[in-house]
Amino acid sequence: MNPNPQGPQLEENKVTTPKISLRNVTKTYSGVDQPAVKDLDLDIASGEILVLVGPSGCGKSTTLRLINRMIEPSSGEIIFDGENVTNSDPNELRRRMGYVIQQVGLFPHRTIAENIAVVPKSLKWPKDRIRARVDELLELTGMDPNVYRDRYPKELSGGQAQRVGVARALGAEPDVLLMDEPFGAIDPITRFNLQNEFLRLQSELKKTIVFVTHDIDEAVKMGDRIAILRDQSEIAQLDTPEAILTNPADAFVVDFLGSGAVLKTLTLRRLRDIQLVHPPEITEQTGRADAAAQLRQSDFPYAVLLDDTRRPIAWVDQKNLDSSDSLDSNSRRIPVKLQPEDTLQEALSVMLQTSAGMSAVVDGSGQYLGTCTIQSLAELLTDQPVDGASL
Amino acid sequence: MDGIRSWFDYLSSRTDLVVETLLQTLAYVVTVTVAASIVSITVGVLTRHNALAKELSLSIASVFLTIPSLALFTIFIPIVGLGFAPSFIAMFLYALLPIMRNTVAGLDSVDSSVIESAKGMGLTPNQVLFKVQLPLAWPVILAGIRVSALLTVGISAIATLVAGGGLGDFIKSGLARLPLPNSLEAIWTGVILSLVLALAIDVVLRTVGRFSNPSGVRS
Numbered sequence: 293m294n295p296n297p298q299g300p301q302l303e304e305n306k307v308t309t310p311k312i313s314l315r316n317v318t319k320t321y322s323g324v325d326q327p328a329v330k331d332l333d334l335d336i337a338s339g340e341i342l343v344l345v346g347p348s349g350c351g352k353s354t355t356l357r358l359i360n361r362m363i364e365p366s367s368g369e370i371i372f373d374g375e376n377v378t379n380s381d382p383n384e385l386r387r388r389m390g391y392v393i394q395q396v397g398l399f400p401h402r403t404i405a406e407n408i409a410v411v412p413k414s415l416k417w418p419k420d421r422i423r424a425r426v427d428e429l430l431e432l433t434g435m436d437p438n439v440y441r442d443r444y445p446k447e448l449s450g451g452q453a454q455r456v457g458v459a460r461a462l463g464a465e466p467d468v469l470l471m472d473e474p475f476g477a478i479d480p481i482t483r484f485n486l487q488n489e490f491l492r493l494q495s496e497l498k499k500t501i502v503f504v505t506h507d508i509d510e511a512v513k514m515g516d517r518i519a520i521l522r523d524q525s526e527i528a529q530l531d532t533p534e535a536i537l538t539n540p541a542d543a544f545v546v547d548f549l550g551s552g553a554v555l556k557t558l559t560l561r562r563l564r565d566i567q568l569v570h571p572p573e574i575t576e577q578t579g580r581a582d583a584a585a586q587l588r589q590s591d592f593p594y595a596v597l598l599d600d601t602r603r604p605i606a607w608v609d610q611k612n613l614d615s616s617d618s619l620d621s622n623s624r625r626i627p628v629k630l631q632p633e634d635t636l637q638e639a640l641s642v643m644l645q646t647s648a649g650m651s652a653v654v655d656g657s658g659q660y661l662g663t664c665t666i667q668s669l670a671e672l673l674t675d676q677p678v679d680g681a682s683l
Numbered sequence: 684m685d686g687i688r689s690w691f692d693y694l695s696s697r698t699d700l701v702v703e704t705l706l707q708t709l710a711y712v713v714t715v716t717v718a719a720s721i722v723s724i725t726v727g728v729l730t731r732h733n734a735l736a737k738e739l740s741l742s743i744a745s746v747f748l749t750i751p752s753l754a755l756f757t758i759f760i761p762i763v764g765l766g767f768a769p770s771f772i773a774m775f776l777y778a779l780l781p782i783m784r785n786t787v788a789g790l791d792s793v794d795s796s797v798i799e800s801a802k803g804m805g806l807t808p809n810q811v812l813f814k815v816q817l818p819l820a821w822p823v824i825l826a827g828i829r830v831s832a833l834l835t836v837g838i839s840a841i842a843t844l845v846a847g848g849g850l851g852d853f854i855k856s857g858l859a860r861l862p863l864p865n866s867l868e869a870i871w872t873g874v875i876l877s878l879v880l881a882l883a884i885d886v887v888l889r890t891v892g893r894f895s896n897p898s899g900v901r902s
């Protein structure tokens with residue numbers, strides 16, 4: 293192992309040793325005056341998804357391809373697992389890093405199984421192990437091995453092809469995945485599903501992932517950390533999605549986040565992170581007059597009707613209480629119950645659907661915990677100094 | 684009817700000669716096609732990263748096709764003498780272009796994302812060439828080989844003029860003896876057997892294609 297250039301401090305604390313480091317890396321393409329990547333320093337922690345996001349042509353792909361040395365740096369160093377790999381065998385390096393590109397690039401003359409087996413085969417894995425691995429990866433990426441193993445790439449949809457692309461990149465169990473706009477060419481609904489499945493996969497696999505996108509929403513969704521890049525791969529801000537959204541470093545970042553930045557913070561916060569409120573709780577057994585009094589004394593337009601097991605059933609207002617019908621039948625039903633793990637964005641959409649401006653939060657067994665109101669969301673949003681980004 | 688009977692009589696009275704001449708033409712087709720394939724595919728492969736070298740090779744190969752065939756058959760006689768050699772060289776030069784052009788086109792047609800992902804998985808340049816580029820370009824290359832083989836059957840008739848033998852012998856002797864008996868039959872022999880040979884070669888190479896073209900890309 294090479295001496296660690298950052299001194300003994302990192303040696304002691306193995307957890308913070310970056311999986312991959314770019315040190316002062318510059319890439320100037322031949323015949324071009326300006327470097328595409330200039331003096332870049334970047335540490336990628338083990339097990340994180342680091343998203344590189346920025347406008348087209350800012351050098352994201354070049355940066356990614358410098359890591360597996362598809363592109364050779366003009367100067368600077370690439371450190372992988374503490375080892376300087378700037379001058380090592382690039383093919384050997386690439387077999388240790390999965391690589392996924394937007395156009396997938398499956399071999400059209402090979403079956404799905406053969407495609408996934410490319411790297412294990414070049415590493416001379418025994419046949420049995422390869423076969424088992426192929427099936428495992430197909431299962432993992434949501435493709436039935438018995439159906440797809442022997443098919444050819446042209447028989448797959450775009451979304452299926454990229455599933456196989458991911459399976460192939462994971463083929464020889466690399467620690468690292470490099471992904472260049474992997475879901476960029478896929479229709480929005482399929483992309484949404486692939487993103488979610490990929491995040492679920494990652495929560496089990498804990499790979500170190502460098503993920504390139506030009507889409508800030510995708511960056512916020514996928515990234516443990518986001519590097520917002522400007523021209524020549526200069527880092528404008530590198531931080532968690534929350535920190536960037538709530539505290540953008542400069543006007544460029546604000547501009548890049550765009551007008552949806554405030555709403556995006558809703559996708560990052562969960563109901564368990566906020567204080568729930570408690571409108572009056574009533575049951576069918578509560579007397580009408582009693583219930584009406586409770587409601588009048590509270591600040592809420594609705595009381596929540598609970599059943600015997602404390603499951604929320606409906607929002608009940610003064611008019612419901614005044615009428616002689618059963619509360620259960622003429623009030624606003626609560627069809628969707630949220631749980632503390634759900635995001636505030638989901639809470640917002642439930643509120644808008646039920647038009648009560650409130651959403652009930654329940655625990656795992658369905659028992660009522662409290663309520664999230666549209667006011668609490670509004671307060672939360674206006675609390676946050678995202679000035680300029682909210683235009 | 685009479686014409687056909689007399690042609691069969693002509694053929695059956697000299698089967699040895701017919702077979703020998705047919706085999707001479709076949710030998711030309713096989714040797715020329717194999718040699719031109721080796722050279723053209725190699726040139727196409729070696730120049731694949733260099734647009735200038737690619738254009739230059741294709742231009743040179745096209746020049747040969749513009750030289751009148753009789754001239755091309757005769758210009759090498761001072762160096763290599765009469766017979767098989769000048770004929771082989773002329774046909775070889777003719778056969779280069781179709782195979783070279785299709786090799787270049789076939790390699791160019793391989794999707795760049797496929798090559799990118801192959802490199803990204805750590806395949807060496809040679810592995811990318813032999814496992815990805817050539818297999819995917821093969822159907823196009825084979826189509827070029829077929830064109831060259833058929834072209835060779837056609838122009839091999841000229842070999843007779845430089846004492847190179849082949850089915851052209853029948854046509855030449857028939858033409859020289861017109862309108863004496865058997866002269867027409869001789870001409871027919873040369874023409875019809877050339878056609879039959881061309882058809883047979885076409886069938887063989889199409890069959891080769893059916894079995895050697897990669898399955899995932901067969902449409």
Ligand SMILES: Nc1ncnc2c1ncn2[C@@H]1O[C@H](COP(=O)(O)OP(=O)(O)O)[C@@H](O)[C@H]1O
Nearest residue numbers: 321322324328347348349350351352353354355
């Ligand atoms: N092979 C190349 N030769 C010359 N210039 C290139 C090459 N590839 C990319 N560039 C240039 O380098 C810059 C960064 O490109 P790239 O890394 O592809 O950006 P991004 O992925 O962020 O869109 C762009 O200006 C692009 O035109």
Ligand SMILES: [Mg+2]
Nearest residue numbers: 352353354472
């Ligand atoms: Mg790019």
